[in-house]
Amino acid sequence: MKSIRRDVTLHCTLAITIVLLFLGLGLYIIIRHVLRKQFDHGLLARLSSVVSNIDFDPPDHFHVEFDASNTLGWKVPSHPLYVQVWNTDGKVVFRSQSLAGFSLLFIRPQPGKIFFNSLQIPQTGHFREAITWLQIGQEGDSLGEDHRLGLSGGPKNPNDRKQQPKPQGREMYLLALARPMKRVDNALATLAVALIVSCSCAVAGAAGLLVMMVSFGFKPIRKIAARIESIGVTDLGDRLPTDYIPMEIQPVVQRLNALLARVQNAFLREKELTADMAHELRTPLAGIRATLELARNRPRSSDEYRQTLNKTLALAIQIQNIVGNLLTLARAESGQFTSEPSASRLDQLLERNLAEFSESLTARRVKLEQTAWSVVTIVAPPELIVLVIRNVLDNAVSYVNDGGTIRFSLLCREDAVRLEVANTGSRISSAHAVHVFERFWRGDAARTSGQHHSGLGLSIVKYVMEQLRGTATVETQFNGWFVIRLVFPATDAGSLGP
Amino acid sequence: MRILVVEDFKPLRESIAQTLREESYAVDEAGDGRVALWHIQNGGVDVVVLDLMLPEVDGLQVLQSLVRRKDRPTVLILTAKDTLEDRIRCLDAGADDYLIKPFSLAELLARVRALIRRRYNAGSNLVTVGNLTVDLNARRVFCDKNEIALSAREYAILEYLLLRRGQIVSRTQIWEHIYDENATLESNVVDVYIGLIRKKLESAGSSRLIHTRRGQGYLFSRCS
Structure with a gap:
């Protein structure tokens, strides 16, 4: 499983390792450079000292008096000094005994320059060699103007023997001096080991500290996790505290709190729905039970039994309507009506669904009126439109008074399609009208009418209209008119006018 | 009731x-x-x-x-x-x-x-006055362990008088508590039922328990 703590620790340790590696390497290079520079300066000092100790016997007899001074420590056995002198032809005119049979590297440096070179001498090791031009005067033992450094201007082209400078009474030679770099190498090796060990320890220590710090850094997350774990179904009103939460986790906590609020609302809605369902189903169930118990209490006539059966059947149908509407509402809310929007003729749907109530309306002498009627095409999922129309018509037909009127108005405006269905005989006051879209709310007329209504029809209408981005409103008017207004937005509406 | x-x-x-x-x-x-x-x-x-x-x-x-x-x-x-x-x-x-x-x-x-x-502060299901016992739950009346057969209306009037024993109960009160709004009453129907109840109780061996208070109504009591 992916672990942020492990990843953060690994990545940070890797980053620290790389930084320490580069720092150590840089430090090593700088120190090595400084040590070599110092070694080269020491070599130059010894070169000057050698020049001052040269005993020259013309024409080509050189002798360096090593015993004259040991101020520069060139008699230390572990760090011998190697000296070799060539004339301009490359002929060796002097070689120190310490060289034995080995010869230093012969190179002609640029005029006025000292050439430094590293080389390996067999059985002895790593050496550093410095080569420079040496100018000897005719008088024999006097050195040139630059003798202290063992330097001279040298030939313009060091490799061209014909052009080699031969100032009057003076001869040019090449002087090479070499010393072993064992001390420097040892110091560098010790430095490298120290750097490697210290860097490794630093990386290990940093990794350990990182584990602790990351673990400490994740403490708020562990607290949140523990808090979330403690929230049960009955504590959905609780919220995660935000006061001690780091800024980086604040958005997560805020989203979680928002999620908790949504879950709480959903639970409350479900609880209310369950309570409403239980309440609405209990009354018809009590009716069924009381009716059956009454019939069973004593012998009855066949007519009485028939009445009992009819009454019980009517109650069962009422329960069936409630359950059916509840399922419809649940399907609508869970998005189970998934048909694609398509064009439907709203006027035709109204006429077709109204025809199903014609028998009942005729029997009750209900008049149908149209104050405005357009041919309207609406673009929406057909099953949702049918659901809305059926419930609106069912409501009007159910609550219109005998001999009353149902009035329709269907208009297609530029911005929307407006459908009005109004019926007479309403006993709902304007104060109660706001409740008609609530689940299971039924006006007094509905309670006493003896008809089989669940109190869910207009809740379904309201919910579906919201899904269609439309509106559903009601109004109670003078003389018992009850008006339902549906407005379908322009994006879903269009018109097919003849 | x-x-x-x-x-x-x-x-x-x-x-x-x-x-x-x-x-x-x-x-x-x-x-x-x-x-x-x-x-x-x-x-x-x-x-x-x-x-x-x-x-x-x-x-x-x-x-x-x-x-x-x-x-x-x-x-x-x-x-x-x-x-x-x-x-x-x-x-x-x-x-x-x-x-x-x-x-x-x-x-x-x-x-x-x-x-x-x-x-009516009856307390128990069994109410006994003299040798008369009424089982309010079973709606049965006994006189010295002999059951007296009463019609439903007779029992209702007896029960009402029994529960208000010691008090004078007017005919109107009896009408109000025994008959619902749909009942069609004749003026002397209560007197007729009282007469029937008295006759059944006394023929079973009970002493007179329902006394007439002229101009006031009836009193259920052991002593007149």
């Missing part, structure tokens, strides 16, 4: 009312709170079986208005609301009992009987 059934759901109201009538109670029906208040103001109601969710006037409002009356009947709340808060609210408002839908008719009848006993 006279019982008012207040329930807006007609099939249920009719079943309850018929059950009570078959138990010889005088039963009035109300489909909303306003009609219920009208019945209560007319007087004579012993027990109100009251639904809470009612049109016009809410059941709780009906309850609050009737508990202020001097002759307040006992009240059985019959509702689908089953939460603890609902029960506490109703009992605190003055209800005497609380029954949740759906319910058994036998339980409803038992609770109604208990409320009648409470209204």
Whole structure:
């Protein structure tokens, strides 16, 4: 499983390792450079000292008096000094005994320059060699103007023997001096080991500290996790505290709190729905039970039994309507009506669904009126439109008074399609009208009418209209008119006018 | 005894009312709170079986208005609301009992009987006066262990007089508590029933327990 703590620790340790590696390497290079520079300066000092100790016997007899001074420590056995002198032809005119049979590297440096070179001498090791031009005067033992450094201007082209400078009474030679770099190498090796060990320890220590710090850094997350774990179904009103939460986790906590609020609302809605369902189903169930118990209490006539059966059947149908509407509402809310929007003729749907109530309306002498009627095409999922129309018509037909009127108005405006269905005989006051879209709310007329209504029809209408981005409103008017207004937005509406 | 059934759901109201009538109670029906208040103001109601969710006037409002009356009947709340808060609210408002839908008719009848006993401070199911014993639950009357056969109406009048023993009960009060609004009464029907009850009790060996107080009514007592 992916672990942020492990990843953060690994990545940070890797980053620290790389930084320490580069720092150590840089430090090593700088120190090595400084040590070599110092070694080269020491070599130059010894070169000057050698020049001052040269005993020259013309024409080509050189002798360096090593015993004259040991101020520069060139008699230390572990760090011998190697000296070799060539004339301009490359002929060796002097070689120190310490060289034995080995010869230093012969190179002609640029005029006025000292050439430094590293080389390996067999059985002895790593050496550093410095080569420079040496100018000897005719008088024999006097050195040139630059003798202290063992330097001279040298030939313009060091490799061209014909052009080699031969100032009057003076001869040019090449002087090479070499010393072993064992001390420097040892110091560098010790430095490298120290750097490697210290860097490794630093990386290990940093990794350990990182584990602790990351673990400490994740403490708020562990607290949140523990808090979330403690929230049960009955504590959905609780919220995660935000006061001690780091800024980086604040958005997560805020989203979680928002999620908790949504879950709480959903639970409350479900609880209310369950309570409403239980309440609405209990009354018809009590009716069924009381009716059956009454019939069973004593012998009855066949007519009485028939009445009992009819009454019980009517109650069962009422329960069936409630359950059916509840399922419809649940399907609508869970998005189970998934048909694609398509064009439907709203006027035709109204006429077709109204025809199903014609028998009942005729029997009750209900008049149908149209104050405005357009041919309207609406673009929406057909099953949702049918659901809305059926419930609106069912409501009007159910609550219109005998001999009353149902009035329709269907208009297609530029911005929307407006459908009005109004019926007479309403006993709902304007104060109660706001409740008609609530689940299971039924006006007094509905309670006493003896008809089989669940109190869910207009809740379904309201919910579906919201899904269609439309509106559903009601109004109670003078003389018992009850008006339902549906407005379908322009994006879903269009018109097919003849 | 006279019982008012207040329930807006007609099939249920009719079943309850018929059950009570078959138990010889005088039963009035109300489909909303306003009609219920009208019945209560007319007087004579012993027990109100009251639904809470009612049109016009809410059941709780009906309850609050009737508990202020001097002759307040006992009240059985019959509702689908089953939460603890609902029960506490109703009992605190003055209800005497609380029954949740759906319910058994036998339980409803038992609770109604208990409320009648409470209204008249009967205490026990068995009420004994001299050698006469009345079983209020079984609705049977005994004289020295011999059962006296009474019609439903005769038993109802005897029970009412027995529960109000020691008090003078007027004919009007007997009408109010024994007959519902649908009864068509003749002026001397109570006197006729009283005569029949006396005759049956005394022929079974009981002393005269129902005494006439001229111009006032009747008195149920061992001594005249």
